Amino acid sequence: MSELTTNRLSVYLRCLNALEDAGVRTISSQALAEQFHLNAAQIRKDLAYFGEFGVRGVGYYVRDLEAPPAADSRPRSQAARRRSWAPATSGLALADYPGFRQEGFEISALFDNAAARRSASSRAAACRSTTSTTSKKIARRDGISIAVIAVPAPSAQHVVNLVVAAGIKAVLNFSPGTLQVPPDVKLKSVDLTVSLESLSFFLAQGDGEDR
Amino acid sequence: MSELTTNRLSVYLRCLNALEDAGVRTISSQALAEQFHLNAAQIRKDLAYFGEFGVRGVGYYVRDLEAPPAADSRPRSQAARRRSWAPATSGLALADYPGFRQEGFEISALFDNAAARRSASSRAAACRSTTSTTSKKIARRDGISIAVIAVPAPSAQHVVNLVVAAGIKAVLNFSPGTLQVPPDVKLKSVDLTVSLESLSFFLAQGDGEDR
DNA sequence: TTTTGTGAACTAGTTCACAGCT
DNA sequence: AGCTGTGAACTAGTTCACAAAA
Numbered sequence: 001m002s003e004l005t006t007n008r009l010s011v012y013l014r015c016l017n018a019l020e021d022a023g024v025r026t027i028s029s030q031a032l033a034e035q036f037h038l039n040a041a042q043i044r045k046d047l048a049y050f051g052e053f054g055v056r057g058v059g060y061y062v063r064d065l066e067a068p069p070a071a072d073s074r075p076r077s078q079a080a081r082r083r084s085w086a087p088a089t090s091g092l093a094l095a096d097y098p099g100f101r102q103e104g105f106e107i108s109a110l111f112d113n114a115a116a117r118r119s120a121s122s123r124a125a126a127c128r129s130t131t132s133t134t135s136k137k138i139a140r141r142d143g144i145s146i147a148v149i150a151v152p153a154p155s156a157q158h159v160v161n162l163v164v165a166a167g168i169k170a171v172l173n174f175s176p177g178t179l180q181v182p183p184d185v186k187l188k189s190v191d192l193t194v195s196l197e198s199l200s201f202f203l204a205q206g207d208g209e210d211r
Numbered sequence: 212m213s214e215l216t217t218n219r220l221s222v223y224l225r226c227l228n229a230l231e232d233a234g235v236r237t238i239s240s241q242a243l244a245e246q247f248h249l250n251a252a253q254i255r256k257d258l259a260y261f262g263e264f265g266v267r268g269v270g271y272y273v274r275d276l277e278a279p280p281a282a283d284s285r286p287r288s289q290a291a292r293r294r295s296w297a298p299a300t301s302g303l304a305l306a307d308y309p310g311f312r313q314e315g316f317e318i319s320a321l322f323d324n325a326a327a328r329r330s331a332s333s334r335a336a337a338c339r340s341t342t343s344t345t346s347k348k349i350a351r352r353d354g355i356s357i358a359v360i361a362v363p364a365p366s367a368q369h370v371v372n373l374v375v376a377a378g379i380k381a382v383l384n385f386s387p388g389t390l391q392v393p394p395d396v397k398l399k400s401v402d403l404t405v406s407l408e409s410l411s412f413f414l415a416q417g418d419g420e421d422r
Numbered sequence: 423t424t425t426t427g428t429g430a431a432c433t434a435g436t437t438c439a440c441a442g443c444t
Numbered sequence: 445a446g447c448t449g450t451g452a453a454c455t456a457g458t459t460c461a462c463a464a465a466a
Binding site: 213215216249250251252253256266267268269 | 434435436437438439442443444
């Protein structure tokens with residue numbers, strides 16, 4: 001199952017949860033496709049990874065997501081498991097992003113080497129300095145399994161080395177530039193600058209076109 | 212030229228700028244490929260969009276990026292143009308992300324409806340309340356062309372409508388959920404929750420595997 | 423009849439492999 | 445020799461189109 005597929009599934013599942021809260025009982029692949037500007041066949045193929053849990057002529061029963069028939073990879077058990085992984089973040093800016101907690105991720109530790117930023121308050125967690133001994137201890141104690149890196153580029157590699165040494169196997173990185181990790185560690189980088197540049201590029205093309 | 216390609220180019224160009232500052236004169240596609248864990252042919256194909264500015268037997272002259280031979284789409288002119296688009300952001304958390312300013316993007320206006328957050332300080336800009344009249348005026352005056360949305364999901368669509376009404380044609384969205392924009396507006400969404408879930412998913416698979 | 427599930431067709435993206443410069 | 449630029453081969457991802465189920 002490709003990463004593109006799992007990303008889309010995350011989006012569908014969140015939407016389906018919202019629909020259930022709104023009292024909607026069934027939804028068709030066509031309706032979902034319009035919502036997400038995707039092809040209906042794409043949605044059906046994606047959802048089919050969970051087994052055949054659509055109903056022909058009707059659509060998908062929204063509540064099947066909560067107690068689905070299939071075995072191991074069913075969405076709810078995924079969601080339940082996910083809740084048990086608390087991420088740790090370095091860098092203050094992202095700690096209070098409301099989406100994390102809403103979706104069941106809780107920031108359970110926070111590290112930053114700049115004392116000035118450390119003293120600034122965060123609703124999520126107290127902020128500690130990054131030293132290998134303390135971070136390792138905290139990662140163990142709190143069952144942290146994902147690290148979120150949000151420090152300036154020059155110190156990012158150092159911080160990654162630290163969390164890897166603490167036994168973390170998954171890293172979400174917001175700092176620009178390349179990071180090296182061992183092959184058993186999953187690194188996912190989100191480069192905000194690249195996102196902005198991609199929009200700039202779109203604007204540049206649009207301005208240049210004759211219409 | 213696909214968006215995947217432009218995104219990779221952003222990354223290469225930043226790296227090449229860093230290399231120039233470090234005094235490196237030439238670099239081969241092979242060396243870049245190792246840096247970014249990509250295929251060398253991929254890098255060559257990507258850079259070839261700027262015309263043939265590699266040198267066979269040598270590699271790429273790093274400074275050719277600063278004053279390249281080709282016409283309109285040369286990297287530097289792109290970069291120069293990009294600097295003239297100041298983004299506006301809504302939601303405090305991201306305004307002080309250091310990467311934006313470093314790469315020539317300057318947050319020039321900041322809106323948030325929660326008075327509590329508005330009174331909290333930001334290095335980037337004073338924070339104003341979101342009302343259609345003020346935002347339109349400010350967007351015009353400061354030549355803002357990109358909006359960054361970082362407000363909770365329920366108010367996101369409202370804020371997008373506002374910036375679209377103010378004439379913004381490119382939106383970078385960090386709020387979860389779907390947003391509707393008119394076809395002439397480019398919307399790019401970065402869903403941090405999906406990124407985290409994708410890592411969770413990786414961990415779930417890794418734990419389940421027998422080795 | 424409506425809508426799923428899915429093989430087949432198609433499209434986009436990547437890698438190979440080698441001719442052609444320097 | 446070394447390394448780019450690129451057509452050809454390959455791989456991944458998407459959409460079509462239709463049989464089968466409710």
